[in-house]
């Protein structure tokens with residue numbers, strides 16, 4: 001079973017006859033929009049398909065389907081899925097609004113990196129909610145990973161400072177930082193993330209860093225708006241798209257990669273530890289269409 005088998009498919013290629021008629025293109029357009037690919041990106045994709053069908057004299061539905069898969073994969077190819085972990089330690093910040101799956105994602109990635117033999121450290125810089133640190137602690141126990149945390153309401157930058165010191169002292173390979181996403185406005189968010197960023201720069205100058213925005217795929221086009229705001233506030237290096245299991249809104253992944261020019265680096269399709277994988281655009285497109 002492929003990783004994306006839990007994705008709801010756009011069935012248009014299977015349900016339409018064998019003729020590539022105008023009706024077919026109209027229905028394809030409608031299906032992509034319903035899957036939350038967004039109007040602009042949908043029109044571009046369908047136009048690209050029409051062009052390719054013309055240029056390559058494509059006649060069958062099966063050929064059109066593989067052309068569409070290629071077009072989507074190309075549109076999403078905005079950089080590799082691999083994390084930059086080139087320094088020891090390196091730091092990966094996870095940002096995103098409440099409930100999108102940040103803590104779960106850190107647990108899963110921590111588990112996987114640990115299995116690859118890396119020395120991982122969790123940093124519970126989401127201090128708004130005691131439950132967030134507790135939840136991360138459960139994952140850290142499960143994965144056999146150390147965790148740095150403080151009391152509820154502590155300054156997140158202070159927790160990050162502790163984690164950077166611990167990472168140096170314990171010779172960690174990678175620090176995964178859980179941040180709170182529930183700041184009321186962009187200015188607050190920016191201030192807090194800047195403060196965290198300054199601490200990392202000061203404590204680990206020149207370290208490899210990633211800022212991953214975690215997005216819930218089921219929020220659809222709203223996720224795109226969130227992504228744009230976080231992009232402006234924080235400058236993100238990649239997206240983790242969670243809850244792709246069972247949603248009919250998988251097209252949002254295309255819209256995000258294309259409109260933000262930021263790669264989707266991981267996809268989540270469930271709550272267990274193996275339900276998160278490095279994102280592969282070709283596999284995703286193949287499963288969606």
Ligand SMILES: Nc1nc2c(ncn2[C@@H]2O[C@H](COP(=O)(O)OP(=O)(O)OP(=O)(O)O)[C@@H](O)[C@H]2O)c(=O)[nH]1
Pocket residue numbers: 096097098099100101102103104105126132135180181242243244245267268269270271275
């Ligand atoms: N179906 C499904 N559920 C997921 C996935 N990823 C996370 N979840 C669930 O989403 C819920 C929220 O996840 P959390 O990790 O607590 O989210 P968070 O962003 O850390 O939330 P806060 O700590 O409140 O900021 C949990 O019930 C997770 O099990 C996924 O890929 N698929």
